[in-house]
Amino acid sequence: MARTTGSHSDITGPRVRAAALSLFAQHGFAAVSMRQIAREVGVQAGALYNYTPDKQSLLFDLMQTHMSDLLSSRDKLPETASPxxxxxxxxxxxxRFHSERPEEVFIAYMELRNLEPENFEAIEKLRRTYEDQLExxxxxxxxxxxxxxxxxKLATMAVIAMLTGVNTWFREGGxxxxxxxxxxxxxxxxxxxGA
Amino acid sequence: MARTTGSHSDITGPRVRAAALSLFAQHGFAAVSMRQIAREVGVQAGALYNYTPDKQSLLFDLMQTHMSDLLSSRDKLPETASPxxxxxxxxxxxxRFHSERPEEVFIAYMELRNLEPENFEAIEKLRRTYEDQLExxxxxxxxxxxxxxxxxKLATMAVIAMLTGVNTWFREGGxxxxxxxxxxxxxxxxxxxGA
Known part of the structure; x- marks a missing residue:
């Protein structure tokens, strides 16, 4: 049963993130304790701090991962592609990207208010990078x-809001x-x- | 200083709703206690129950009032108005309606998950009534x-999402x-x- 800390962390890290994601989406960041997240993962509350320094870091990690995935998953087009x-x-x-990640999308919108200023600025920068691509x-x-x-600029915001809105009503099998x-x-x- | 219960309630009721709205929007429904709402209003926790039976009723009242206002505020058009x-x-x-009510709009989206089934169904019915008008x-x-x-039906959802999205970026004086x-x-x- 002996495992290196590295491999243990590799396994538990994603489980911690998955538990935090699900609990934040269900109850909201402010209502969820590190103790609840530990219980969901099946570890002692103290053990959780091997994986994350605090709840704010967990939230920031979830939102940063979501935005980085968004930016890195964009289909690459040839230089010659038309507008x-x-x-x-x-x-x-x-x-497609957003409909596959309803909880991440919900949290990315809802929990902005709970990011500390430095973290908020980092997420906003990633968001602006994505918006700039459309603009x-x-x-x-x-x-x-x-x-x-x-x-x-307004057309960018209008199109993104329209498209993300699919998440509020689309259900697979509908x-x-x-x-x-x-x-x-x-x-x-x-x-x-106008095209 | 003597007041009838009626007039006292008339004054405190809106203050309870305003405090609940602001606290729910800031921290999320699940993270806010009746005690916090009472403190914000400046009454004893026990006194709050003169105005509302519980936190769920407060949330439902906020969302129902918001949706009812939405439906009753729609500009009336003459029968002869074109599509x-x-x-x-x-x-x-x-x-206009949504940009004036950022906290209500935020809660109407975010706290649907915290409505009890019967309350959820009532709010969804009002929401569908509004969507049907556009459809x-x-x-x-x-x-x-x-x-x-x-x-x-999809065009209805797309237009509403696009328009409500104004709330995420519009700032007076921008x-x-x-x-x-x-x-x-x-x-x-x-x-x-296509018009």
Whole structure:
């Protein structure tokens, strides 16, 4: 049964994060104690501190991992891709990525208020990086004359809110498949930017 | 200083609701105690129960009041209004109403999970009533041939998410006035439904 601390940590770390994610999403960050998280993982409360210094670090880790995954999972497009192709790729990626992570998305919105200022700034920076990618697509389309957008920054926020909203109602096995939803939303996004 | 119970309750009731709203929005429903709400109002914890039977009733009251206000505040249009006029009125109303109530909007989304089943069903019914109003506008526009919408139900969810999203970034005194934001969003909504 002997394990190195390293391998033990490798196994327990993800379980701690999974437990924290699920408990934060269910009860809210402020209502969850380190003791509850330890109980969910099946370790002593004291043992939890081998994996994380405190609850704030756990929250920050969850949100930072979510935003980093978002940025690193974006489909790579050839340099020659048109703004319209780039927008379609962004739209479909955003819906798929977020619909697979309802708890992360819920926490990323709801628990911003509980991040300490330095952590909040780091998450906001990642969020702005992602938003900038969409804004750059829209600006490229405007300068090529294929999009009609009065304000690329507002259009960015509008499109992202529209797409993330899928999470509030989409259920696997419902009236429409995720592919059908993607297609219908892509049609609306395309039209909304005048393409 | 003598007051009837009635007038005392009339004064304290709104203060209890305001305190609960602010504390729930700041810390989350599960993390707030009736004792904290009483302290915020400046009454004894026991006195709070003159105004509300429990914390769940307070949450339900806040969410029900918010949804009822939403439904009763909608601008009335003449019978002769076109689907396009109705959609513009809906769009501008939705942005204005929600931007004035950031805490209510936050709680209405975040604390659904904490409603008891019967209360959840009542709030969902009000929410569906509101969504149906937009869906009916879209369906009317489709049948008159002025809107091109593949799926009115999805378009309803997409438009509402897009508009409510204004709350996540709009700040009074920022780069754009709310009137300018309304105009830009109305332009995007109109185009997104093919009008």
């Amino acid at each position: 319209l192709e780039a927008l379609e790729t962004f739209t479909r990626f955003h819906i 750059n697509i829209l600006r490229a389309g405007v300068s090529e004359g294929v999009f009609k957008v009065a304000d690329p 009236r429409l498949s995720l592919e059908e939803v993607e297609q219908i939303y892509w049609d609306m996004v395309r039209k909304s930017v | 396009l006029e109705a959609l513009e009125t809906f769009t501008r109303f939705h942005i 009916n506008i879209l369906r009317a526009g489709v049948s008159e041939g002025v809107f091109k919408v593949a799926d009115p 780069r754009l006035s709310l009137e300018e934001v309304e105009q830009i969003y109305w332009d995007m909504v109109r185009k997104s439904v």
